[in-house]
Amino acid sequence: MKTEFSLAQLADPDIAEADKILRACVHCGFCTATCPTYVLLGDELDSPRGRIYLIKEMLEKDRPPTQEVVKHIDRCLSCLACMTTCPSGVNYMHLVDQARVRIENEYTRPLTERALRAALAWVLPRPGLFRLSMILARLARPLTALLPAPKAASVSPTLSRRIKAMLALAPRSLPAPGPAGGSVFPAIGERRGRVALLQGCAQQVLAPRINQAAINLLTRHGIEVVLVKDEQCCGALTHHLGRDGDALARARANIAVWAAEAERGGLDAILVTTSGCGTVIKDYGFMLREDRDFASAAAKISALAKDITEYVSGIDLQPPQQHSDIVIAYHSACSLQHGQKITQLPKELLSKNGFVVKDVPESHLCCGSAGTYNILQPDIASRLRDRKVANIAMVKPDMIAAGNIGCMVQIAGGTSVPVVHTIELLDWATGGPRPGLN
Numbered sequence: 001m002k003t004e005f006s007l008a009q010l011a012d013p014d015i016a017e018a019d020k021i022l023r024a025c026v027h028c029g030f031c032t033a034t035c036p037t038y039v040l041l042g043d044e045l046d047s048p049r050g051r052i053y054l055i056k057e058m059l060e061k062d063r064p065p066t067q068e069v070v071k072h073i074d075r076c077l078s079c080l081a082c083m084t085t086c087p088s089g090v091n092y093m094h095l096v097d098q099a100r101v102r103i104e105n106e107y108t109r110p111l112t113e114r115a116l117r118a119a120l121a122w123v124l125p126r127p128g129l130f131r132l133s134m135i136l137a138r139l140a141r142p143l144t145a146l147l148p149a150p151k152a153a154s155v156s157p158t159l160s161r162r163i164k165a166m167l168a169l170a171p172r173s174l175p176a177p178g179p180a181g182g183s184v185f186p187a188i189g190e191r192r193g194r195v196a197l198l199q200g201c202a203q204q205v206l207a208p209r210i211n212q213a214a215i216n217l218l219t220r221h222g223i224e225v226v227l228v229k230d231e232q233c234c235g236a237l238t239h240h241l242g243r244d245g246d247a248l249a250r251a252r253a254n255i256a257v258w259a260a261e262a263e264r265g266g267l268d269a270i271l272v273t274t275s276g277c278g279t280v281i282k283d284y285g286f287m288l289r290e291d292r293d294f295a296s297a298a299a300k301i302s303a304l305a306k307d308i309t310e311y312v313s314g315i316d317l318q319p320p321q322q323h324s325d326i327v328i329a330y331h332s333a334c335s336l337q338h339g340q341k342i343t344q345l346p347k348e349l350l351s352k353n354g355f356v357v358k359d360v361p362e363s364h365l366c367c368g369s370a371g372t373y374n375i376l377q378p379d380i381a382s383r384l385r386d387r388k389v390a391n392i393a394m395v396k397p398d399m400i401a402a403g404n405i406g407c408m409v410q411i412a413g414g415t416s417v418p419v420v421h422t423i424e425l426l427d428w429a430t431g432g433p434r435p436g437l438n
């Protein structure tokens, strides 16, 4: 794609990056076929190619974002299916990230929407506040009947529709909190490795059992696990809301504490059980490339970050108990398959450890979770969830496995089939307890 940035514009490293990305696009349109919003809405401006044009126009003309640009960028799930499909290697992720920052900085949303976004950005990365908000949401859920009913499913949802969606996501009960930062879980037997395990923010409130399963499996196989003290939310949630100041501050804080831990006790890896977080931590090197004080450390941390399945695949796991009567539908989280290009590994691990693993039809399509998307765009998100659940039902599973808490909550909202994390199944297969729901 031909671009027309001025030399002055290209002096800005972000614009230079956008220029490189835009020039790689040959506007062939292959990406439209796998874009969930284009598949649902059929509007070119809700396709990757359409959004690329909108972003190009905004950046090149150095214009403030228009209402139309905001509408179509907001509808993008950042699922990155387009990046998997694109034959030209267009890095849509870095382009849309930049567009979201510009929208956040230069576009004035209606007051209620600003308030909602600010509340999400404040509460979600703070586990204590998030826990409290889940309790309050549960108590407030009966009041949703008092909120005005939307006239029809809408791609421009009202505040009350969003509040309803948010309250619907609150679980009936919350499990007890998991171990605190600063905890160390020594290897059982001879120590073969030492890793940090990301504590996460929403996940540690909703499902601490996931990291517990990881800790059980790793320590049983000779790996010491550290929950690094003073670690923060990885920044993914605010990054996807375009709040880069917050996201980068969190990235810097985490880099500092992880680097100090690596220096102190050595770290073979920083393990992540929520693939949405893993994708962003693996991108810290890029996000901080212009930061003289952090660029090099950020690149090192990104290189150390691994999805839990990547690390576990390098361990000789204990011989599995046989669960060949259990059929698992493997849901491939977008952040894992499109963001980190980890597609076969989790399925291979599950099969090797005794489960019958079934691929889900249309597995490239997002389930609609996408960070805060299922709150901010609840109607598109519900349609995607229903489609995902229907596709999963086709393989008649006993359990559904995924590697991302957001997908797990989203899918569980539409099915009675238990939804568990891949690591819980691997823990179970190698001597741990059968995964429950809490």
Ligand code: SF4
Binding pocket: 024, 025, 026, 027, 028, 029, 030, 031, 032, 048, 049, 082, 085, 086, 087, 088, 089, 090
């Ligand atoms: S597939 Fe790639 S090159 Fe083709 S239009 Fe989409 S982003 Fe551009």
Ligand code: SF4
Binding pocket: 034, 035, 036, 037, 038, 046, 047, 048, 051, 075, 076, 077, 078, 079, 080, 081, 082, 083, 092
């Ligand atoms: S990230 Fe997903 S929703 Fe956004 S343009 Fe790409 S395929 Fe479509």
